[in-house]
Structure formats: C-alpha cells, structure tokens
Amino acid sequence: MAPPRHRGRGFSRRIQYGLFFGYVAAAMGVVAGVALVLIARFDPLAFEGIRGLALDATTPVTAVTRPIVRGGGSLAGEIGGYFNAVSENRTLHARLANAQRDLIQARVLAFENARLKRTLHLVGDQTVPIVAARIVGSDLSGTRRFATLAAGTADGVATGQPVRAADGLVGRIAEVGSHAARIILLTDGGSAVPLRVVRTGEAALGEGRGDGALEIHSTTVGGPGFQRGDLLVTSGVGGVYPPDIPVGVVTGTSGEIATARPLAEPAKLDFALVLPQVAAPPPVEAPAGRKH
Incomplete structure (x- = not known):
C-alpha cells in the first residue's frame, strides 16, 4: 500500500510533545512577564524582592564566569602587548643601529678635527712651512x-x-x-x-x-x-x-x-x-x- 502523499507533523509523537511543551513554556513566559509587569506596577516592594532573588541566583554564575572573561581579556591584551613589543623592539634596534653609525661618524670627525687643530696650531707657532x-x-x-x-x-x-x-x-x-x-x-x-x-x-x-x-x-x-x-x-x-x-x-x-x-x-x-x-x-x- 502506497504511503500517504502528505504526512502531518502529528504523525511523530516526539515532535508533538516538543511542540506542546514549547507552547506551554511560551505561555508560561508570557504569563510570568505579564505578572512581573503587574507586580512592578502595583506592588513595587514585592518586585524589588523578586529582583533580589534573581540577583542572588545569578551571582554564583557571574562569579564563575567573570575570571574566565577577565582571563580572556587579559590574554588578548597580552597577545596584543607581545606584538606591540616586537614592533617597538624592532624600532629600538633600528634606532640603536643608526645611533651607533652616528657615533662612529662623530668619532671620525672628532679625530680629524683634533688633528687639523693640532696642525693649525703647529703652523701658527712656527715659521711658515715650505x-x-x-x-x-x-x-x-x-x-x-x-x-x-x-x-x-x-x-x-x-x-x-x-x-x-x-x-x-x-x-x-x-x-x-x-x-x-x-x-x-x-x-x-x-x-x-x-x-x-x-x-x-x-x-x-x-x-x-x-x-x-x-x-x-x-x-x-x-x-x-x-x-x-x-x-x-x-x-x-x-x-x-x-x-x-x-x-x-x-x-x-x-x-x-x-x-x-x-x-x-x-x-x-x-x-x-x-x-x-x-x-x-x-x-x-x-x-x-x-x-x-
């Protein structure tokens, strides 16, 4: 016997239960939301108590996840700092190499200047050289x-x-x-x-x-x-x-x-x-x- 051309969703009992509980959860969420709105509107003190309970319930989770988040942020900062340090290190090496070249050139110029000064002083103190x-x-x-x-x-x-x-x-x-x-x-x-x-x-x-x-x-x-x-x-x-x-x-x-x-x-x-x-x-x- 050939299967029917169109099979409805109700054919699977698991899907049926899933849809049912989904509708129930959605309805309960709507009811809970309406109830919280009404409580916040007509009984603010009770609403503050509910907020305190929610805060107490979420605090342990926040305490556990906060180090992980901070660690991730710190790790990202360290990685960024490492790459920045590498870049700065290369820049400093380049500056040091340029400074060394400038120092060598300055020493050469100082030596030549001192030698010329001695020679000029020499000529000034003696008779005119040939x-x-x-x-x-x-x-x-x-x-x-x-x-x-x-x-x-x-x-x-x-x-x-x-x-x-x-x-x-x-x-x-x-x-x-x-x-x-x-x-x-x-x-x-x-x-x-x-x-x-x-x-x-x-x-x-x-x-x-x-x-x-x-x-x-x-x-x-x-x-x-x-x-x-x-x-x-x-x-x-x-x-x-x-x-x-x-x-x-x-x-x-x-x-x-x-x-x-x-x-x-x-x-x-x-x-x-x-x-x-x-x-x-x-x-x-x-x-x-x-x-x-």
Missing part, C-alpha cells in the same frame, strides 16, 4: 729607518730640511727628487739631534738606535741627569732643526744615558710639514798668516 705633504711609505730594514714624502724639488723641498708632524719631530730630508723625498727618521741608526731637557734645561744629544727608540746622552758633566717622563725638545744647536720642537719622552735611565720614545710615531703618521732649515752660523775665519 710644504705640507702626505707620507706615502716607509723603509724599516735593519737599523735604517726611512720614510717617503710625496713632495720634492718642485715643491721647494731640499736636502737637510727638518720634517715634523703635529706630535713632534720626524727627521730630516736625506734625498730629494722632483716630486718625492726621502726622510731619515730620528730613530735611524745614523741620525743625531741636539736636544734639551725641558725640566732642567740640560743639553743632550739624541741618537737613533735603529729599533724605534732614541738613545740620549748628556753633554753636561755632573748635570742633574735624566728622569723617566722627561720631555725632550730640539735645542736649535747645529743649524738644522729649529728650537723647541717636541722630540720624545724618556722611558728609562742608566747613569748619564737614557732611552726615549719619539712622540711622532712614523707608523701612525699621515701628513708631515717640511720646515726651512735653520741658518748655520758663519764659519770662523782663521787668523791671517795661519796656514790650514
């Missing part, structure tokens, strides 16, 4: 100590002229070409410079040892001697080096002999000044009739 040129090479073989200067006869450089840097005396011109010159350094084994001890005014002679240091000999018998830390300057004697150019600092003593470290280290030099040679005193003529 030329300022770059030191382009050095020769430190054996006991010989030479440096190459990028200036020659075309720039007014001549053999025997003293050479100094901002820190002190470098040496003198030993050989010269058209556009380059060779400097014999103070520490060369064949170099000798008349000196004066600033502390005592005592005359001394500095000779190169060929190992980067100077050997200082006192020329005054029974003088006060040397002390560690004594500053040595040129005395101007001999007609080669101008007076009062810083030369070195005493690092060790042994009787009337001392060891000194030159102030102008050739390995750290970039520029040097070639100075005019001090005019040598005229030779003393022999008496008439005396044969040489």
Whole structure:
C-alpha cells in the first residue's frame, strides 16, 4: 500500500510533545512577564524582592564566569602587548643601529678635527712651512729607518730640511727628487739631534738606535741627569732643526744615558710639514798668516 502523499507533523509523537511543551513554556513566559509587569506596577516592594532573588541566583554564575572573561581579556591584551613589543623592539634596534653609525661618524670627525687643530696650531707657532705633504711609505730594514714624502724639488723641498708632524719631530730630508723625498727618521741608526731637557734645561744629544727608540746622552758633566717622563725638545744647536720642537719622552735611565720614545710615531703618521732649515752660523775665519 502506497504511503500517504502528505504526512502531518502529528504523525511523530516526539515532535508533538516538543511542540506542546514549547507552547506551554511560551505561555508560561508570557504569563510570568505579564505578572512581573503587574507586580512592578502595583506592588513595587514585592518586585524589588523578586529582583533580589534573581540577583542572588545569578551571582554564583557571574562569579564563575567573570575570571574566565577577565582571563580572556587579559590574554588578548597580552597577545596584543607581545606584538606591540616586537614592533617597538624592532624600532629600538633600528634606532640603536643608526645611533651607533652616528657615533662612529662623530668619532671620525672628532679625530680629524683634533688633528687639523693640532696642525693649525703647529703652523701658527712656527715659521711658515715650505710644504705640507702626505707620507706615502716607509723603509724599516735593519737599523735604517726611512720614510717617503710625496713632495720634492718642485715643491721647494731640499736636502737637510727638518720634517715634523703635529706630535713632534720626524727627521730630516736625506734625498730629494722632483716630486718625492726621502726622510731619515730620528730613530735611524745614523741620525743625531741636539736636544734639551725641558725640566732642567740640560743639553743632550739624541741618537737613533735603529729599533724605534732614541738613545740620549748628556753633554753636561755632573748635570742633574735624566728622569723617566722627561720631555725632550730640539735645542736649535747645529743649524738644522729649529728650537723647541717636541722630540720624545724618556722611558728609562742608566747613569748619564737614557732611552726615549719619539712622540711622532712614523707608523701612525699621515701628513708631515717640511720646515726651512735653520741658518748655520758663519764659519770662523782663521787668523791671517795661519796656514790650514
């Protein structure tokens, strides 16, 4: 037998019960709502009591769910804070990198500024230099100590002229070409410079040892001697080096002999000044009739 074409909802008893209880619940809700409205309208005190009961009934549920809600909000805030911290951290790293680059550049500029100031002060204190040129090479073989200067006869450089840097005396011109010159350094084994001890005014002679240091000999018998830390300057004697150019600092003593470290280290030099040679005193003529 074929099933009926249209089956009503009442065919399922479960659906029927569900609809019935739904209608009953809806009717009870409407009745309860109307009753609450009437109570609130005609008996406010009773309505306040009902509200208190509702509040007491919902408080435990609120107490249980509140930490969960707050925890969720806190978790969301922490997640947001984490991503914000990552962004701020990247920004701070970028700023730090820029600050480090600026600091390095500032140090380079400060070093260059200090070097130029020393050079300007140097030129102001001395006679007008012949030329300022770059030191382009050095020769430190054996006991010989030479440096190459990028200036020659075309720039007014001549053999025997003293050479100094901002820190002190470098040496003198030993050989010269058209556009380059060779400097014999103070520490060369064949170099000798008349000196004066600033502390005592005592005359001394500095000779190169060929190992980067100077050997200082006192020329005054029974003088006060040397002390560690004594500053040595040129005395101007001999007609080669101008007076009062810083030369070195005493690092060790042994009787009337001392060891000194030159102030102008050739390995750290970039520029040097070639100075005019001090005019040598005229030779003393022999008496008439005396044969040489």
